[in-house]
Amino acid sequence: MNIVKLHATTSTNEELKARFRESALPHLTTLYTMEQTNGKGQQGTTWISEKGKNLTFSILLTENIQNLTPFLINKLLSVTLVEWLKKELQVQATIKWPNDILSVHHKLAGILIENNFSGKLLTSSVVGIGLNVNQETFENLPRAISLKNITGSAFDLERLLIGFLKLLQTNLRDPLRVTQEYHRYLYKYNQMTSFKSSKGFFQGIVKGTDPDGKLLLQVNDQLNAFELKELEWVY
Incomplete structure (x- = not known):
């Protein structure tokens, strides 16, 4: 070392x-x-x-x-x-x-x-x-x-x-x-969380990540993948 x-x-x-x-x-x-x-x-x-x-x-x-x-x-x-x-x-x-x-x-x-x-x-x-x-x-x-x-x-x-x-x-x-x-240590995993995007504020359930590293959010019963630049956390 x-x-x-x-x-x-x-x-x-x-x-x-x-x-x-x-x-x-x-x-x-x-x-x-x-x-x-x-x-x-x-x-x-x-x-x-x-x-x-x-x-x-x-x-x-x-x-x-x-x-x-x-x-x-x-x-x-x-x-x-x-x-x-x-x-x-x-x-x-x-x-x-x-x-x-x-x-x-x-x-x-x-x-x-x-x-x-x-x-x-x-x-x-x-x-x-x-x-x-x-x-x-x-x-x-x-x-x-x-x-x-x-x-x-x-x-x-x-x-x-x-x-x-x-x-x-x-x-x-x-x-x-x-x-x-x-995922075991992921903040707000399986919890409803607030976010902000270019379209405004929204809520989604954090469902983990995909193999490319995108964040998976369940929004209105639909699973969506987000890049880092596409949203910010509101916490």
Whole structure:
């Protein structure tokens, strides 16, 4: 397990991708930083994190992923993060499709995955994770929460990182088993939930996901599949 600590960087994903382009790096090479000045979120958003308070890191995956699709990679990382929070920290969490990690209906962590292919074969993935750990207030982010908010305790960042990587290493030995747990942890699974689309607000029952990663909603007794950009959760 190759862990590199950086004092500061613009984006751990960008830094890890640049290093991987320049030289061969071992599987599970991980970069983490005390300060990320331009962290990346889903759909071009920015991940905002207070300096030295949270875990912002990126992991290189090159082994045991060749038979996985991008959405299976997403499932694997999301489930691993939720399992680790539950087993190691006794923190209950769910996955808000596709990969926001919620606890008590607030965002605790986010995942950004960037994949590389050779033809149709997945050759490597760079997985960026932001986990709110010791930060106590989130200005202009009313739906954010941290481990300290939940538990009242402060945590050692590197110890948390090593614990998560150990579970990921274990789960990568049997990734398909892990991905089957995704619906078990899916936020609002089989529940009526409110959403907003370009057509306005509507309600649907969350029925899971299809193999391509679309969200399946039962709306007026009809099953519909939605892309990420087609709707937003109202919660």
